[in-house]
Amino acid sequence: MLLHFEYFLLASLLCWVGSWITMVIKKPVPSITATLALSGSIVLMLFVALLWIELDRPPLRTLGETRLWYSVVLSLIGALLYIRWRFSAILFYCHFLSLVFLVINFFKPDTFSKTLMPALQSPWFVPHVIVYMIAYACLGASFVVACAGLIKRFSKWTAVRCIELADRLVYVGFGFLTLGLVFGALWAKEAWGHYWTWDPKETWAFISWGVYLVYIHKQLRGTINVRSSLWVLSISFVALLVCWFGINYLPAAQNSVHVYSQ
Amino acid sequence: MEEKQSKVLWESPWGYAESFLITFGVFIACLALDASVGAAPRLSFPDNLIAGGLIIVTIIISFIIKSKNHALLWLSSIPAAIASITLFVVVSVLMATIPQTDGAINPFYSILESWMYNGAYVLVLLTLGNATLKRLWPLEFKNATYILNHLGLFIALFAGGIGAGDVQKVNMKLFEGSSVFHAHDKDNNEIVFPFAVELTKFSMEEFLPKIALVDSNNDIITKNGRMCMVDMDTVNPMQVGDVSFSVKDFYAHAQYWEKSYRPVYDYGSAPVAKIQIEGVDTTNWLSNGNFMCPPAFVQVADSIYLKMVKPAPKRFYSKVKIYTPEAELPAHETIEVNYPLEVGDWKLYQVSYDESKGKWSRTSGIELVKDPWLPWVYVGLFMMIAGSVLLIFRKKKNDNLELDK
Numbered sequence: 001m002l003l004h005f006e007y008f009l010l011a012s013l014l015c016w017v018g019s020w021i022t023m024v025i026k027k028p029v030p031s032i033t034a035t036l037a038l039s040g041s042i043v044l045m046l047f048v049a050l051l052w053i054e055l056d057r058p059p060l061r062t063l064g065e066t067r068l069w070y071s072v073v074l075s076l077i078g079a080l081l082y083i084r085w086r087f088s089a090i091l092f093y094c095h096f097l098s099l100v101f102l103v104i105n106f107f108k109p110d111t112f113s114k115t116l117m118p119a120l121q122s123p124w125f126v127p128h129v130i131v132y133m134i135a136y137a138c139l140g141a142s143f144v145v146a147c148a149g150l151i152k153r154f155s156k157w158t159a160v161r162c163i164e165l166a167d168r169l170v171y172v173g174f175g176f177l178t179l180g181l182v183f184g185a186l187w188a189k190e191a192w193g194h195y196w197t198w199d200p201k202e203t204w205a206f207i208s209w210g211v212y213l214v215y216i217h218k219q220l221r222g223t224i225n226v227r228s229s230l231w232v233l234s235i236s237f238v239a240l241l242v243c244w245f246g247i248n249y250l251p252a253a254q255n256s257v258h259v260y261s262q
Numbered sequence: 263m264e265e266k267q268s269k270v271l272w273e274s275p276w277g278y279a280e281s282f283l284i285t286f287g288v289f290i291a292c293l294a295l296d297a298s299v300g301a302a303p304r305l306s307f308p309d310n311l312i313a314g315g316l317i318i319v320t321i322i323i324s325f326i327i328k329s330k331n332h333a334l335l336w337l338s339s340i341p342a343a344i345a346s347i348t349l350f351v352v353v354s355v356l357m358a359t360i361p362q363t364d365g366a367i368n369p370f371y372s373i374l375e376s377w378m379y380n381g382a383y384v385l386v387l388l389t390l391g392n393a394t395l396k397r398l399w400p401l402e403f404k405n406a407t408y409i410l411n412h413l414g415l416f417i418a419l420f421a422g423g424i425g426a427g428d429v430q431k432v433n434m435k436l437f438e439g440s441s442v443f444h445a446h447d448k449d450n451n452e453i454v455f456p457f458a459v460e461l462t463k464f465s466m467e468e469f470l471p472k473i474a475l476v477d478s479n480n481d482i483i484t485k486n487g488r489m490c491m492v493d494m495d496t497v498n499p500m501q502v503g504d505v506s507f508s509v510k511d512f513y514a515h516a517q518y519w520e521k522s523y524r525p526v527y528d529y530g531s532a533p534v535a536k537i538q539i540e541g542v543d544t545t546n547w548l549s550n551g552n553f554m555c556p557p558a559f560v561q562v563a564d565s566i567y568l569k570m571v572k573p574a575p576k577r578f579y580s581k582v583k584i585y586t587p588e589a590e591l592p593a594h595e596t597i598e599v600n601y602p603l604e605v606g607d608w609k610l611y612q613v614s615y616d617e618s619k620g621k622w623s624r625t626s627g628i629e630l631v632k633d634p635w636l637p638w639v640y641v642g643l644f645m646m647i648a649g650s651v652l653l654i655f656r657k658k659k660n661d662n663l664e665l666d667k
Contacts, residue, residue: 109488115469115574122600175654182643182650191600193431193611193631195639196422198374203358210351214344221340 003054005109008047009102015040016075016095023088030086037079037091044072044102057116060129063248064110069130071098071105073137077169081141085165093144124187132180136240138173139212142166143237146230159226166233167219174212181209200250204243211236276336281345284336285385289349292381296369302380306427307634314424317384321391328392338392346389350382383423390416407656410649418642425635432631433613436461438624441585445630457605458585459628460592465581466621470494470512471533471550471573475503478565491571494535505562506540518555523547529622530554533573553618572620580612580626597628608632 019036022029048068051059059065078094081087142165149162184205185195196202215232271279295302305313328334336342357373369376394412397405432453434445441460446452474491475483483490483503490503499508515531516523523534532555535548539562548570551557559569579598584605586593597603603610614627 107487109486113472113491114493115472115576118575118577118599121577171656172654175650175652175656178646178650178653182646185643186640189636190602191611193602193609193629194429194633195643198357198362200358203354207351207354207358210347210354214347214351217340217344217347 003047003050005047005106008043009106011043012040012075012102013099015043016099020092020095023091028088030082033088033091034079034083037075037082037095040095041072041075041079044068044075048072051112055112055114057114058126058129060126061116061120062110063245064105064108066129066133066244067101067105069133070137070140071101073134074098074101074140077137077141081165087145087165089148090141090145093148094141097140097144119191122187122191124183124190128180128183128187131176131183135173135176135180136244138169138176139237139240142169142173143233145169146233149226150230160224163219163224163226163229166229167216170212170215170233174209174216177209177212181205200247201243204239204247208236208239208243211239272332274332274335275339276332276341278341278344280336281339281341282348284342285345285349288381288385289352289378292377293369295377295381299377301365301369301372301375302377304375304427305424310424310427314420317387317420317424318391321388321395324388325392325395334392337389338396342389343393346382346385350386353379353382383419387416387420387423390419407649407652410645410652414642414645414649416642418639418646421635421638421642425633425638428634430632431629434459434628434630436464436580436582436626436628438463441583443585455608455630456587459610460583460585461580461626462583462594463581464578464615464623464626466578466615466623467576468514468533468573468621469576470496471535472571473500473502473535473548474569474571475505475562476567476569478567483566494570499540502568503566505568507537507568508540509535509537510545511536516549516555523549523555523558531622533570534558535570537568539568552620552622575621578612578615578621580628597626607634 015036019033019040022033022036048059051065051068060069074094075098078091078098081094082091145162146166149159149166184202188197189195211232215229215236218232219229269277303309324334324337328338353373356370357379360370360373362373363371365375366372369378373379390412394409394416397408398413401409430447430453432445432447434442436442436459438461441458443458444452444454471494472491473494474489477483485503492500492502494500494509494512496509496512499506501507512533512535513523513525514533515525515527516534517526517528517531518524523536530552532549532552534555536545537548537560538545539560546560546568547558548560548568549555549558550570550572557569559567562568577598579596579601582595582597582603583592584595584603586605595603597610597612599612602612608630609632611629611631612626613629616623616625
């Protein structure tokens with residue numbers, strides 16, 4: 001096993017800490033912040049690419065591997081949001097959330113293996129999981145932005161603008177979430193003979209999809225209420241986390257085809 | 263979510279309070295049905311078509327005359343949408359948290375067959391249908407995202423739900439050399455097919471087996487939270503846990519006789535490796551064995567053994583011959599996981615095999631599925647894909663940007 005995750009994690013951490021420093025000093029240098037933020041993400045993308053080559057299969061099978069993709073995409077979203085809107089708190093929060101998942105991977109390392117069961121050897125495997133990871137990262141970022149709105153410490157940004165940005169992220173995230181759901185259904189028909197079987201993962205995927213759908217509709221009516229927006233967004237995010245991780249721990253779900261393999 | 267203080271309940275337009283009251287009422291009514299009438303009927307052709315037609319007619323009529331009636335105006339509103347989605351989500355949460363079995367008397371243990379599930383489903387169709395009609399006509403390009411998402415979801419849900427009763431799923435067990443043209447479904451009804459399936463050969467390719475450290479109970483040992491199990495490497499020295507060794511020889515197919523394993527490709531062959539542990543002069547055999555081949559493992563410490571784990575399947579498929587009345591000669595086809603075979607109205611899926619024999623299985627489990635409403639579900643799903651892509655690139659801002667304290 002030639003790839004040492006620790007080195008890549010350290011390199012990313014150094015880049016990101018560098019980006020935070022250049023953000024909070026008296027004379028911030030946004031171009032360096034952006035470069036360092038992106039570099040940290042690129043280092044991780046390099047790890048994923050090398051892992052893909054080493055394992056001879058897409059590294060999307062285990063929970064740890066999905067956490068890795070989530071961290072990469074979320075940190076990229078944070079960097080893009082910073083470049084576009086100079087929203088420094090968001091960069092920090094996205095990096096923080098990414099690091100949480102990366103550190104979990106460090107302490108709970110995967111047993112990297114080349115085996116990929118026949119059911120996963122399908123052209124749908126990569127698009128289905130990647131689209132979901134992008135969705136989760138966008139929706140995670142929207143949750144973080146909404147929290148920032150509630151805290152109201154950032155005078156440059158009013159609570160309303162925070163919710164506005166959160167909503168935009170929800171639209172993007174929800175679009176990808178729907179794609180993930182539909183790709184899963186189309187794949188299931190080819191693999192198992194039916195597009196929807198109310199498998200625990202599918203049920204929770206529908207639940208998290210449904211709650212975000214409620215949020216989107218709620219924001220289209222009346223005037224925006226920061227508090228209630230945040231409440232519904234939080235519940236949605238919790239449902240999403242249950243769908244992603246929670247079902248691996250639910251006893252009712254152990255026989256699901258979606259339980260991540262070791 | 264606050265209503266203006268001056269509004270009286272049930273005064274038009276209806277808002278969130280009325281929506282949740284109505285939805286709650288629907289839920290209670292459904293529970294009452296579940297308690298009294300029992301399971302909701304599973305409708306198949308032509309009853310499901312009639313029920314579906316009634317729903318569509320109801321939606322269209324309610325849309326046309328809605329200006330005359332508070333309730334009908336409410337059906338296409340956002341609070342109605344939110345309430346109906348919420349009800350369906352609540353029913354789903356029940357399904358996700360309460361263990362479900364088929365045919366239970368208590369509707370909470372068999373939600374898919376209950377009135378509360380079907381009632382929530384119909385309510386979603388009614389609100390979604392009305393919401394769709396709201397911007398369907400006249401057809402305008404600026405409504406493309408809205409129409410694709412709403413109408414797409416409606417078509418997928420309608421075809422999937424109404425058509426569920428027409429789905430037929432049958433399991434067939436094939437034996438090498440014999441042909442089968444009938445099977446039983448889960449209710450033990452016999453189904454005769456207009457074609458026959460003969461299994462010529464079941465085949466399987468396997469990954470290289472893994473090597474692991476196990477204890478006396480055959481559980482894999484963990485070190486620092488990681489399982490001591492690695493993919494086998496026939497080239498470089500290996501390390502599993504604290505044990506270093508190298509693989510001197512590997513036979514993907516071997517049999518055991520005269521106190522040794524010899525490479526032979528035949529029924530009952532198993533993968534076998536000859537290893538040399540670091541610091542030890544002699545070599546050892548490692549094999550998971552199988553129904554014909556004995557296993558071999560090495561004790562490396564007190565209650566710690568080095569063993570070869572049963573290799574994981576990489577690919578398995580059934581080579582079949584399909585006999586149809588129209589064709590003189592049978593068609594030679596393959597059925598593989600993720601690559602089902604289409605024969606007439608049926609699709610054949612590779613589901614299982616005799617796991618005790620592994621790659622030497624001479625039986626193959628096939629599932630045959632007939633789903634006449636599937637094309638419509640696909641139409642809905644592809645509309646949703648298009649709608650989602652448009653949603654991702656949506657540029658429209660929400661107009662209600664004032665803060666509501």
